[in-house]
Amino acid sequence: MPKTKKLDIFNLFYSGAAVVILIGVIAKLLEWPAQDLLITGGLAIEAVVFGVSAIKYVEVKKEDQAATEATLSKVAEGLGNIAVNNSGVDFIHAHDYLQTEKNNSPTNLLLSFSNNNASINFDSNSSHSLWQLEQQDILRIEQLIQKVDRTNESELSSLISLLHTQSDELKSKIWARFIKIKYNVLTNSGYSYLKLLVQSTISYTNTSYGAQIFNNLIEFQITEYKSIVLNDVINFSAETIYFGPQNEYSIHLNELFLNGELENLTYINSIIEKLVADNVAPRSKLIQLFNLNNHNSKKEVFDKLNYQFSKTITKPSRAQLLFVLLYKQYSNTLS
Numbered sequence: 160m161p162k163t164k165k166l167d168i169f170n171l172f173y174s175g176a177a178v179v180i181l182i183g184v185i186a187k188l189l190e191w192p193a194q195d196l197l198i199t200g201g202l203a204i205e206a207v208v209f210g211v212s213a214i215k216y217v218e219v220k221k222e223d224q225a226a227t228e229a230t231l232s233k234v235a236e237g238l239g240n241i242a243v244n245n246s247g248v249d250f251i252h253a254h255d256y257l258q259t260e261k262n263n264s265p266t267n268l269l270l271s272f273s274n275n276n277a278s279i280n281f282d283s284n285s286s287h288s289l290w291q292l293e294q295q296d297i298l299r300i301e302q303l304i305q306k307v308d309r310t311n312e313s314e315l316s317s318l319i320s321l322l323h324t325q326s327d328e329l330k331s332k333i334w335a336r337f338i339k340i341k342y343n344v345l346t347n348s349g350y351s352y353l354k355l356l357v358q359s360t361i362s363y364t365n366t367s368y369g370a371q372i373f374n375n376l377i378e379f380q381i382t383e384y385k386s387i388v389l390n391d392v393i394n395f396s397a398e399t400i401y402f403g404p405q406n407e408y409s410i411h412l413n414e415l416f417l418n419g420e421l422e423n424l425t426y427i428n429s430i431i432e433k434l435v436a437d438n439v440a441p442r443s444k445l446i447q448l449f450n451l452n453n454h455n456s457k458k459e460v461f462d463k464l465n466y467q468f469s470k471t472i473t474k475p476s477r478a479q480l481l482f483v484l485l486y487k488q489y490s491n492t493l494s
Contacts, residue, residue: 176204297329304333312351319359327363334359334372343380344426353377353430354439361444370448381426385419389450390466392423396454402485410485414478415464418471427451461486 183197191197300321308314315333322330340356342349356373363369380386395412402408412421431445439445446452455463464482468475475483 176201176208179204297325300325300329301332304329304336307333309336312355315352316355319355322359323362327365327368330359330363331368331372334376337376339378340376341378341380341386342430344430345380345383354434354437357434357439357445357448361440361448366447370450373448374450379426379430381423387423387426389427390463391420392427392449392451393420393460393463394424394451394455395460400457400460400482402489408485410478410482412460414476415460415482416467417476418467420463420467424451457486458490 179197179201181201183194183199183201185191186194186197303318303321307318318333322333334356340349340352342353356376360369360373363372374389378386378388393412393416398413399409399411400415402410427449431442431449431451434440434445435442440448461483464479
């Protein structure tokens with residue numbers, strides 16, 4: 160396409176007036192007779208040019224405004240659920256994980272392609288990332304933990320169900336509000352709390368951590384005047400403990416535990432049977448939770464004997480002293 164040239168009138172006046180002014184300045188310096196006329200004429204031309212150039216028209220091009228993520232969000236709010244069946248694309252509102260009083264509208268628009276099962280998420284508010292939504296979720300659950308009525312079994316049960324898929328740390332926060340949970344074997348009182356504690360602690364990813372919390376919280380009242388904890392349970396593989404290279408020294412368990420501790424295992428086994436019968440948890444998980452999956456070692460018997468000394472504040476008997484001496488003597492050779 161041939162190019163045409165066009166004279167720029169304003170540029171001609173700008174440049175011409177500047178030339179006149181410059182000549183006028185030279186004439187002023189050299190004191191020519193027409194010096195004042197030249198300067199006055201040049202400045203007058205410049206004033207006219209500037210005045211005319213102040214009036215200017217600008218061409219405005221009409222363009223379709225590009226849709227932004229914010230406009231997509233507004234469209235999504237207005238349209239709701241729209242299904243475009245003939246194109247195979249479904250538009251669905253994906254609501255926030257948590258709705259707040261200040262923001263009750265959906266913030267995510269999910270495009271689900273039915274043909275290839277692919278999905279694309281458009282976050283309509285960049286400040287609400289998935290991580291932030293998860294943090295809001297955790298914060299709301301922590302608030303529920305602080306506000307839950309511990310005496311309301313229904314509330315507590317609902318909260319524990321909500322926490323089932325959460326982290327071990329979050330689950331532990333609810334049990335940190337309890338000092339002890341007591342189950343009365345005789346009257347069955349506290350059984351609902353025992354079930355909730357069992358269901359929660361066996362769901363821990365770290366099973367040892369869950370068992371530790373269970374061990375620290377649970378207490379069983381087995382008679383009108385006697386309560387026990389799991390540390391009171393003796394689970395040795397035999398009735399007699401042997402020491403020495405040829406097992407020449409022996410001590411009976413009933414000589415070491417004089418306050419009915421050997422009967423505690425029977426109570427715990429009956430409680431486990433009840434929990435299994437009520438479909439609270441599988442037997443294998445309960446055995447692990449109650450720390451009965453392995454028999455006590457000689458070291459564990461030694462530790463539990465010391466625990467009984469500190470608990471009952473009694474002087475050791477002759478057999479108990481003998482056991483302590485034999486254990487100290489042969490502890491390096493014990494497996």
